[in-house]
Amino acid sequence: MSSTEEGGGTVGAPGRAVSTDQTIINNNPLETIIPIQCTNFLLSNGELENLRSLDEAFNGNQLEPTAKPLIQRVPSTLGRHKDFRKYFKPKVISIGPLHHDDPTLHGSEKLKLKLAAHFVKNIGVNKETLYNNMKTEINDLKKCYDPKELEKYSNDDEKLAWMFFVDGCAILQAIYMRYGNDDVDDQDNDHMSNELSIKNDLLTYVYLDLFLLENQLPFRVLKLLTSWSENGEKFMKAIKRFIDDNVITPAEMKEPQSHQQDRFCSSERWQQQEEEPIHLLNLLRRRLLSRKEEKRKPWRHCRFCTRLFRYLINRSNQTRTRRHHSHTFRNVKELKNAGIWLKASETSCLTDISFNRIFFVGKLWLPPITVDDSTGPKFMNLIAHEMCPDFDNDFTVTSYICFLDSLIDEAEDVKDLRDAGILYNGLGSDEEVAKLFNKMNTDLVPSPTIYNGVKRQIHNHCKNMWINYAAQAYHTHFRSPWTFLAFVGAIAALLLSALQTYYTIHQPK
Template sequence: MSSMEEGGGAVGEVSTDQTIINNNTNNDSVSIDMRCTDVPLSKGELANLQSLDKALDGGQLNLTANPLIRKVPSTLRRTEDFKKYFKPKVISIGPLHHDDPTLHESKELKLKLAAHFVKNSGVDKGSLYRNMKKEIDGLRKCYDPKELEQYSNDKEKLAWMFFVDGCAILQAIYMRYGTYDDFYAVYGQLFIKNDLLTFVYSDMLLLENQIPFRVLELLTSSSDGEQFMNAIKRFIDDTVITPAEDRFSNEARTKRCHSYPFRNVKELKKAGIWLKASQTSCLTDISLRRKIMFTANDRR
């Protein structure tokens, strides 16, 4: 680069050329010995290296492993509209929402349902509970271990939870699919509104509100328990597998829709709310319509 003064020639020159010196004049390749063993590593560094092997093994899908009951991914929990698919509204089933303070009132309801199941099953309650506690280790394996950390040293609490929740499920569903005499006998003693039972049935289908099916099998293993298991199968069939309208005639549908009437229908009619029987027995087939009616005095 040269610098010029006005009216004159070059006053100085600075060379910017840089010479790259190649020390490898013999064109020999430079290599690094990868078998380096003379550098000591701490326990933490060894653990970091082992984590790579664990990550590689964990990435392989185990097709033979049984599916586990667990909470939904955190990415779905952030969406407010998705909560209705995994968070119960009335009753908690299983350990994932057992300590939810908004569902503590359901404990009394579950105890009442469980008591009626034990009474109707005709089996000693001590024997039913002992069978549950006997298989508690196997029942624990149905859940993600992270979800049961608080019960790691408390098998008694977990066994009692499975016992009460399982009995409550069987009794609630039997009230829907049992005989009319059984329904009204229990209905009158529990003082449960039919609309509350509808939410109970809906909560039983939520992703995070589940218990192992083995719990129900243990509670219905006696000869008298077959009627309760049949009710469970009908409940699953009607609400999950096949639409109820394909399996019942119009006469049967009407009978089912009117079998468990609301106690306050007259009060609703007085308030201007009219009810019409649904064409199906699906819990989701409930709709509301708003209609404005004018009286003779309003038209003046």
């Protein structure tokens, strides 16, 4: 039966009955028209295939809550930016399969073999046993990667197991060379580096490459290599020190030894409580978000004055709530003009941001941060990690960079953050730091809930007319000692003039 009945009507057109037990051949000999049961229309095989793709997409894109994110490429949203590409590509060493065949990194194979050989010597387990453990777990390790990245190794588990073995040993030995012992000093570390003929600058570039999203190795590999010997514990402790060294600031380094030990122990307990990290970059993110709960001491002030002040503030805010629905944000310069002081938080945790206020003065607490050549690559790869479609997270690092970018518009804002002990500039000029954060914020979408409370408090503080008047008066008359002295002199002159007028009028006759 043809697809067109007599009279020119199309089979399956509205108003016509269609038999469901017949197949209709279209003019195209390669396509079959199939009637749909309980309906009065027909669909081709191609159309049915298109509709099935919707069901596959619906069932295939659901994330399993217990599944770990896969090691994969940087999302295209970030990778297509020319300024960001250099942040995602290894400079010295390739780790894992994603950049293994990069011809510009083939020279790193000898370096990795040298590091791996010294690790086998230091761990105290024969190399055959270590490699066999890796080969035994190869099927589970392959599940840690995006399947399309391992297509070339689908029939070559031996090559993949050897890659994991060498790369894992190289990572552990490279980190141990600088962070292996609490008691060794810099000279001993240099001696260990010279023993392997590895220069310090090359080792520093290796450390930077270990935090690239596309250069990650499953943390399970490091566990397999260190769990078969008592010496493995010192390698895992070296990793913890390595992560801490990439987080703590110069201010924290100046703390008493007991405080540093407490911070390290709390970090160690935190890592033991959490499940096994995905990779080193994921471990760095956990460390940046770990926070020791401490209550900040409130300011002491008069209870009556506080109640009166809050009443005036709340009344003013109620009249403005109808007109302001979004929490607009300002840079550091404008916050200072609004009577907000900047203070360094007690920890480097990215969520340790808070705001409190007493009378007409507010305090914004921010975690201290060191900005150097590694800041851009580390934070951009952390952001790329958060943007991976299979990683369920709250985008804290992304929101932090957006928050910091809103504070920094120009070099003067960076200087104010430095003066407050919040930012340590190891990059160069303050202008370069401002450009870095403005560039990193390109096309980033922060979480609508992270820092929302702080933003709301700052917004209400800046929009209150009583606070604005007080802040303007403060910056006009008390911004510097000279303006303060001029203000005092003017008040004294007025008082003297008033006294002179009084005595002139009431002079005894």
